[in-house]
Amino acid sequence: MCVRAPAKINLGLAVGRRQADGYHPLATVFQAVSLYEEVTATPSDEPGLTVSGPQAERVPTDSSNLALRAAHLLAEAAGVEPEVHLHLAKGVPVAGGMAGGSADAAAALVACDALWGTGMSRDQLLELGAELGSDVPFALVGQTAVGRGRGHLLSPAMSRGEYHWALGIQEQGLSTPQVYRTFDEILGGVDGEPEPDRALMQALRSGDPEAVGAALVNDLQPAALELAPHLVETLVVAEEAGALGVLVSGSGPTVAALARSQQHATTVAAAMTAAGVADDVRCAAGPVGGARLVGSSVAH
Ligand code: C5P
Incomplete structure (x- = not known):
């Protein structure tokens, strides 16, 4: 299964005072743009991860990788074994503030859901996404959206034009x-x-x-x-x-x-x-x- 997920730009990012949980309340306007991460999920007895693309060597391939964590979280939620190899083809700058890692996680959720036939609803995927990181839900929905809370509570925003x-x-x-x-x-x-x-x-x-x-x-x-x-x-x-x-x-x-x-x-x-x-x-x-x-x- 191969899934593509986009980078984002925050067109507006209003940040409030740090809360007791360490996070900052946000009101952000996301736009998904045409730089993509491509995640390929293949059945494997030896779960693992490989990465290609610019600066691939800077991406962790151990269990701290957000895409692997996404696969494990989905497997746990669905009660299946996380028997998958993930390959990330990076098209989004690494550590660039464009949510490349979050796009990997979103793509991994969609790819593994299809591979394992776990049939998660969109809302379930959004919930799992929010557990993984503040920007993951937006990578699932794309287009233009307002993000509140940590940035993970989304509502669509009206936008015209390109x-x-x-x-x-x-x-x-x-x-x-x-x-x-x-x-x-x-x-x-x-x-x-x-x-x-x-x-x-x-x-x-x-x-x-x-x-x-x-x-x-x-x-x-x-x-x-x-x-x-x-x-x-x-x-x-x-x-x-x-x-x-x-x-x-x-x-x-x-x-x-x-x-x-x-x-x-x-x-x-x-x-x-x-x-x-x-x-x-x-x-x-x-x-x-x-x-x-x-x-x-x-x-x-
Ligand atoms: O949620 P995510 O893992 O992407 O956030 C990374 C870090 O960014 C958090 O650990 C936190 O320090 C900071 N953050 C924050 N307020 C937010 C989102 C992220 O302080 N709304």
């Missing part, structure tokens, strides 16, 4: 817990429930990329920039190349620049490369769908 992105990728990843800790130190967040940005929601409803660009907001950005100050240059270069809006994606360090068109995204990406402010660049478009089966080697 959005083209240039992504500046850094080799050196940022640790999400460390970014949140730095956020606590320098800002701390405001009391009460954070709310998704109204201007952003309105801009998405009307399908106006200029207004979306102007409304992009990430409360974690100051913390990410404190830990990785060189990202300021990446943001500036993308802005100077005419991006409609630029921000650090999630907990970083990937910089996402909203372009006017697919061609303009290529221009912005080229400007980042030429200025040497990103180790790698990619272009992507959104919104796209969530985790879905793209192939099966099992005879019908």
